[in-house]
Amino acid sequence: MIDDPPLIRLKRNPPRPTDAQIEALRGVPTGFVVDAMDGRGALSFTIKPVDPDASSFCGVAVTCHAGPADNLAVLAALPQVGPDDVIVAATDAFLETAVIGDLVLHMAKNRGAVALVTDGAVRDTPGILDVGLPCFCAAVTPNSPAKNGPGTVNMPINLGGVQVNAGDLLIGDVDGVVVVPFGRIDAVIARLVDIRAKEDEMMAAVAGGLGVPGHIEDLYASGRVESID
Numbered sequence: 663m664i665d666d667p668p669l670i671r672l673k674r675n676p677p678r679p680t681d682a683q684i685e686a687l688r689g690v691p692t693g694f695v696v697d698a699m700d701g702r703g704a705l706s707f708t709i710k711p712v713d714p715d716a717s718s719f720c721g722v723a724v725t726c727h728a729g730p731a732d733n734l735a736v737l738a739a740l741p742q743v744g745p746d747d748v749i750v751a752a753t754d755a756f757l758e759t760a761v762i763g764d765l766v767l768h769m770a771k772n773r774g775a776v777a778l779v780t781d782g783a784v785r786d787t788p789g790i791l792d793v794g795l796p797c798f799c800a801a802v803t804p805n806s807p808a809k810n811g812p813g814t815v816n817m818p819i820n821l822g823g824v825q826v827n828a829g830d831l832l833i834g835d836v837d838g839v840v841v842v843p844f845g846r847i848d849a850v851i852a853r854l855v856d857i858r859a860k861e862d863e864m865m866a867a868v869a870g871g872l873g874v875p876g877h878i879e880d881l882y883a884s885g886r887v888e889s890i891d
Contacts, residue, residue: 669814670812670813672813673828676829679847683851684721684831686851687720687831696782696840698850698853704839705839706734706781706822709838709839711798712784713776713790720776720834722832723831724800726814727751727752729758731756733766736761736762737809738813739816743775750776750780753780753783755800757800759805760784761783764783777832777834778796778797780798780821787832798839803837807875
């Protein structure tokens with residue numbers, strides 16, 4: 663590269679869900695949200711909460727791409743963070759150095775963030791537990807990053823097999839994290855009505871003794887099951 667790139671590329675004023683949209687998805691199980699998006703939308707299973715007992719959140723993505731072994735972009739994202747926001751930090755899935763520790767997580771909490779999600783590693787587990795902010799990562803290591811850049815803030819990132827844009831809604835719980843694209847929020851909220859009703863119906867049936875789903879009974883009766891003695 664002939665010229666040095668900017669240390670940080672920042673997109674200002676990304677779209678933002680309404681308070682009503684955020685509230686409509688707050689506390690919804692991640693499995694329900696995935697069902698409302700045709701079975702997809704969850705980040706890789708490798709991204710899990712540091713503390714399963716402090717894992718539930720719903721918030722708006724403030725994205726940053728820090729790249730491997732660097733966290734300048736995460737720090738540069740802090741001024742963009744406000745109430746109900748989630749820092750979503752892409753590291754190209756680099757796991758040999760932590761992207762944040764307890765102090766940066768506490769700064770995010772002080773800014774009003776409701777969670778931090780990264781495909782990289784974190785450190786200072788006891789301090790993270792004390793902060794109490796949901797923190798999802800792919801690994802834990804004591805190794806520390808540099809702060810050299812370059813990086814991006816509020817630009818599209820790829821993390822855990824899913825594209826994440828600033829303004830998307832993220833929902834997390836002990837099972838993992840689901841990304842609801844900004845443009846699909848209303849459709850997901852609308853579908854949750856039917857999904858909740860069907861889930862309640864199935865739970866009642868199982869509690870009442872159901873042992874085999876009706877569509878499996880229909881399969882057996884269809885003549886399309888070959889029995890081999």
